[in-house]
Amino acid sequence: MKFLVTNDDGIFAPGVAALVETLQHFGEVTVICPDQERSAISHSITLRxxxxxxxVTxxxxHVQAYALNGTPADCVKLGLEVICKERPDFVFSGMNVGPNLGRDLYYSGTMAGASEAVLHQIPAISVSLDRNEEPIQYAYPKELLYDLLEGLFQRKWGKGLNANVNLPYLQKKMVKGIAVVPMDMTIDRYHYVGLNDPHGNVYYWLKDHWNQLEDTVLADDSDYAKLREGYITVTPIDQQRSNxxxxxxxxxxxxxxxxxxGGLTQ
Structure with missing residues (x-):
């Protein structure tokens, strides 16, 4: 199989190296990532x-790789339209540091990289890790992802596949299983907080409250709940936006x- 890999943490992030190392067990890998971190940039592309x-080497x-001065969506679009000599079988985006859950669908550069692939009729998987700070032992998520992909690759996937995967930061023996779940859009994970500078001016920063959600009542079958319980979560995403x-x-x-x-013009 042939894979195209991108991310939003940047080409130098150890998570993308872990993803590449895992995918090399299954096929040929091409990497096109932003040259710097582009987190929470959503599905923007570069116009001006x-x-x-x-x-980069x-x-x-054995891995053709490029650093791009653009967004994750740019990376996938340029890769599919220009750089890749053959269409990849899958596009992977990640491995992101920090989970992508619920409303992150609309903000995440990681998830946007996968979505761009589906617009080109190529199946895609975004991969995120429930860990926000170093040190990270990537041997744990690599083993979990390898086992998951062995199962996923056993069947033929349609061009519209867009799967969002979150890996718990646990050793394999501690993982409860795999949960195929919906994204919980009811959780407001990010909130603005005000900070005063020395001159009395107030500035606002977005704070991630993921670690403060322990007391929040979560839907039992949601991505938030199952990841917290120690499951690998897999969410198929429907790209069809027209109701x-x-x-x-x-x-x-x-x-x-x-x-x-409208009636008068018919």
């Missing part, structure tokens, strides 16, 4: 400056009635 792909002689049921109702209301603008 040129993009440069700088070759620190993944080894067809609402479209049909609006069409009956607005288009098929002559007293509305």
């Amino acid at each position: 400056q040129p993009i440069k792909a700088t070759p 620190f993944f080894g002689q 067809r049921k609402v479209m049909e109702r609006l069409e009956r209301l607005l288009v098929n009635k002559p007293d509305y603008i």
